[in-house]
Amino acid sequence: MLETGTADCRIVVMVSGGGTNLQAIIDGVESGAITNTKIVGVISNNKNAYALKRAEKSGIPFRCVSPKDYASREIFNEELLKAVDEYAPDLIVLAGFLVVIPPAMIRAYQNRMINIHPSLIPSFCGKGYYGLKVHEAALARGVKVVGATVHFVDEGTDTGPIILQKAVEVKQGDTPEILQRRVMEQAEWKILPRAIDLIANGKVTVQENKTIIEE
Ligand code: GAR
Numbered sequence: 001m002l003e004t005g006t007a008d009c010r011i012v013v014m015v016s017g018g019g020t021n022l023q024a025i026i027d028g029v030e031s032g033a034i035t036n037t038k039i040v041g042v043i044s045n046n047k048n049a050y051a052l053k054r055a056e057k058s059g060i061p062f063r064c065v066s067p068k069d070y071a072s073r074e075i076f077n078e079e080l081l082k083a084v085d086e087y088a089p090d091l092i093v094l095a096g097f098l099v100v101i102p103p104a105m106i107r108a109y110q111n112r113m114i115n116i117h118p119s120l121i122p123s124f125c126g127k128g129y130y131g132l133k134v135h136e137a138a139l140a141r142g143v144k145v146v147g148a149t150v151h152f153v154d155e156g157t158d159t160g161p162i163i164l165q166k167a168v169e170v171k172q173g174d175t176p177e178i179l180q181r182r183v184m185e186q187a188e189w190k191i192l193p194r195a196i197d198l199i200a201n202g203k204v205t206v207q208e209n210k211t212i213i214e215e
Pocket residue numbers: 015016017018019020021022051095096097116117118129130131134184188
């Protein structure tokens with residue numbers, strides 16, 4: 001029999017902190033800005049992450065997999081991959097997940113794992129650039145334009161194919177915290193839901209480390 005309709009894209013969102021990007025995804029699914037998508041699970045490495053409360057409030061299954069609970073990094077890596085696999089996701093979304101992704105997970109989810117980074121890659125990215133540090137570095141360099149990037153995750157740090165980027169203006173007197181908030185509001189919370197919607201609707205393909213977006 002011929003099947004009709006598109007099955008929902010099952011996504012797992014991985015978090016470490018406040019979870020404002022997770023909230024933007026939840027809101028996007030609820031409002032219909034993100035279609036064909038079901039958030040099937042949220043995983044945190046940090047049991048105190050407020051992001052887990054957000055998952056709970058929205059009735060989304062969640063769990064914590066912390067390196068602290070395992071004897072070695074290898075065992076943690078295996079357990080993390082197992083936890084992800086149990087949700088059987090079509091797409092993994094790293095939304096402020098500040099843990100190095102195990103190589104086996106990168107291989108298993110090639111072109112099915114995306115990350116939001118709070119800069120215009122290739123500026124202010126790579127090892128050591130995460131969270132507020134990115135904005136501190138941008139202000140220290142005195143750049144006038146910053147932004148955010150959604151990209152597929154590959155073996156490098158912030159080196160995978162870029163899906164979407166959005167620029168944000170730096171203003172006189174910005175602190176790292178003020179700039180971080182503006183980048184979230186004007187860029188991250190917009191491009192991450194948009195990227196998920198595009199992928200869930202089959203509009204993104206990867207060719208030679210670049211993406212082609214069918215708008
Ligand atoms: C976001 O700004 C995200 O871009 C950043 O962590 C923050 C998480 O905030 N991610 C990275 O720096 C990854 N290298 P949230 O928990 O409120 O979404």
